[in-house]
Amino acid sequence: MLSELIQESLKQCIHQISVSLGTPAVSQVTVELEQPANAEHGDYSSNIAMQLARTLRKAPNAIAEMIVSELQASGSVNGLLMRIEVAAPGFINMYMDWQAWAQTRDTFALPRNTGGKVIVEHTSVNPNKSMHIGHLRNSCIGDALVRMLKHTGYSVEVHNYVDDLGNQLADTVVGLLNIPLAGEHVRFGDYCWDIYAEINKAYTQKPETVQKRTEILHALEEGHGNTAWIGNLVAGQIVKEHVEEMRNFGIEYDLLVWESHILKEGFWSSAFDLLSQTEVFVQEHEGKLAGCWILKQPAGDHAMPDTGEEHQKDKVLVRSNGILTYTAKDIAYHLWKFGLLGKDFSYSEFNSGLWTTGMTGQILPFGQADKVVNVIDYRQEYPQAMVKQALKALGFTRQADSLHHVSYGVVSLSPASAAGLGIDTSGGKSSYAMSGRQGIGIKVTELVRLMEDMIESTRADKNGLSSRLIATAAIRYYLLRFNLGTEIVFDFKQAMEISGNTGVYLMYAYARAQRVLSKGGAAAEGNSTGAVSGSGNGALSSSGGGAVSEKIKLPLFPPQLEAAELALLRQLSLWQDTLYTASQELTPNTICNYAHGLASLFNHFYSSCPILKGGEASIAFRLWLTRCFTGTLGEALDVLGLPKPDRM
Known part of the structure; x- marks a missing residue:
């Protein structure tokens, strides 16, 4: 890279100067470069002379002059610098010879990565209903990361984790078995969208019916009988629709990892045996958590607060009724990701080019990651920290340090967008949160259709890209352009503007x-x-x-x-x-x-x-x-x- 070449040249000059002055070598100094906004101040600038003033015991201006002399004597960075100037109180301003840069431009290369294989997990939407725009932000971020890492030389494996044993799928199954529902639905996921909202209304009206969820969860985890098969069929069809939706955005996966297979293949049993050998994994015998297996927090660990019911629940790995929490299965999954369990799945083809875990199939080289990147919204920061803690407790410090949580803000709707969807905006809020339980939100397919129709009705030239392709590209970019921590207030018109950052x-x-x-x-x-x-x-x-x-x-x-x-x-x-x-x-x-x-x-x-x-x-x-x-x-x-x- 150009900046790396200039930085290395500056370091060599500094080393030569320190040797000539008889001072301790400072070749390991960090050389910062910036590109001045005003080209009159150079194409690149460094304040390194000011950083070295105390070490070299000279005025920054004098040090800068010495560095400039060394740079010029050594060839001005292979002839790439046309001139180099010193500006008070010691800035080194460098002006490029752009003809020389153009002649050698194809020789610059990105630093060779040493990170080996990276597993990127993204999307990972509960398989209980159609996807909404909040889910789509996750997928777009994850896919962009995959493309970035591949462009910089990494070997990347893309996972989509399917939580087919969670509360959300259980709720949808309860609804399908107990809630009569009619209406026009093109896709099964859209039907389940309404079913999921209806069963959550029923829970509110009759709290005792929540017990049905627990019964379904047990049946799903046992994996036998009618209920488990219904859960499999529901999850399988909805995942198929999710994958197809994402393909329309150019988003692909290498592997679907099913949570149920983690249990059936004994991954959690192996993880449980490993954790049981540590002092931090214990069963509580009294208090609110009696009967639960928990991951104890290190004394004085301020990174993971021990206050609030939410955090109290998060550190439970096995509930008193024997049902595993999401975090427990995630720990087992990550031990497998890093090749630390001594177990593997069998694999079969879900559709062309996409593989899925299973009980039977081929043995393929999935997993065995050197680095893991998980794209999950900021609300999952604590459970992700729990996985890190478990890895460290088991002595896998290197793997814990190679686990990265890419956190991002959630997506809500602007008042105009919410009103366009028929949501009551009389409250005058600045944004409207989406809620699957309440059936509030915009499905991905619905969003694309709305954007496509708006583009088609306003464009004069229809001989270029299709309106659908423009719509998906506009949506994708809108969800990527914000800082990750920003909570996006999605607005249809802003996403389609032909000027500005779109x-x-x-x-x-x-x-x-x-x-x-x-x-x-x-x-x-x-x-x-x-x-x-x-x-x-x-x-x-x-x-x-x-x-x-x-x-x-x-x-x-x-x-x-x-x-x-x-x-x-x-x-x-x-x-x-x-x-x-x-x-x-x-x-x-x-x-x-x-x-x-x-x-x-x-x-x-x-x-x-x-x-x-x-x-x-x-x-x-x-x-x-x-x-x-x-x-x-x-x-x-x-x-x-x-x-x-x-x-x-």
Whole structure:
């Protein structure tokens, strides 16, 4: 990466200076780089001289001058720096030679990952009804993480965990067996959506009927008889609908892991035996938790509070009635993820390319992860911490440190969106939470249909992407662009806007650039400059992260870049650093912010620098810059799971 190369050069210079001054070596110092907002202050800047003032016992300005001299003597970072200046009180401002950068751009590579195999678990929706938009945020985040990790060289295995032994499925089965319901329903999941709401009304009206849930839960866990088969059939059909819904968004999985199989294959029994050998897994004999098996919290552990009934319940792994909590099964599942149980599933094909755990089938190399990433909303932070604690208690500290919870805020509806769905908004709230128990929310299929209809009714040109594809892309991007911790208030109109930080805006920018290249290619046909196609010295290939999709000859750069040209070049040069940082920090919104900034800078370049007008050299350079833009934005769109349209 470019920043890594500059940082390494600075470190070497600092080492040489410390040796010459006879001071302790400071080569391990962390060198921070930033790209100044104002290009007049350099393309890259560092305050390292100020950090070293105390160690080297010199004024920051003097240290900065010494570093600049060393940089220049060593070749100015392989000739990539055109000039280097010192600014008070000791900043080192570096100005790129963009022609030199372009000549070597395809040689920059992302750092080779050493993380091995990563298992990413996402979606994991209860198989008791159709998915709503809150579930969809989980899936979009998870899929973007998968794409980011793959782009940065990891081997990634994608899991969708199916909780077919939980309260939600039990409630739906209770409803199917006890609640008469008629009406128009296209899909089984939509029917169960209404059933689930109705049974929860019945629980409120007749609290004694909640006992039916406990009976069903026991029957599901035992796995025998009519009730267990009904549960299997319900969960199987709804998961099939979930998988198909997600496929419409370009979201795929490698493996479905069924909670019931964790029990049937004896995973929990093995986990129980391991935990029983520790001092933190005990059975309570008195008090509210008498008869329960719990995971005791370490004394003085402030990271996991021991107050409130919610947390009290979370640390129970086996209830007094023998029913396992979700956390207990999750501990067993994670021991298997890391290859620590000495047990495995059998696997069969659920549908083309998607495998499922089972009691019979093939032996396949699933699991055995070096790193695990779980995408689960912030309300599950405590149970995720419990899994970490269990791993550490068993002595698996490395695996506990390699378990990452990607937490995110929930999704609610804006007043306008809620009103459009027929929800009573007379209370004047700023947002309206969704509740499956109350039947409040917007199903994913319903959302796509509404967005598709709105797009179809307003677009003039219908020869490009289908309205459905635009709708799914717009929804997906809207759910990705916010900081993970932000609670999203979803608004239909905002998601579809063609200006601002939206998926539609990015796709329009990409299509605009493709049109320019198409026109430029026709105009340059037979042109000897080779600016649009061909090869030769200085040609760029698709290898370098955002480089062009075919080899093109590098044109001569103008003696003086226009401000819009320079701004676009600066943003293009940040792509690899941005992708690497986002993959390390597991933040898809970082890619969204970068892509929006890139598209905005291209649109400014397009309006202020006529690409196909002017001299031959100018046209050649601007077409090259446009093609670099499509290559980089195209890669960002791939990472975000959005289409790359030639025409909208």
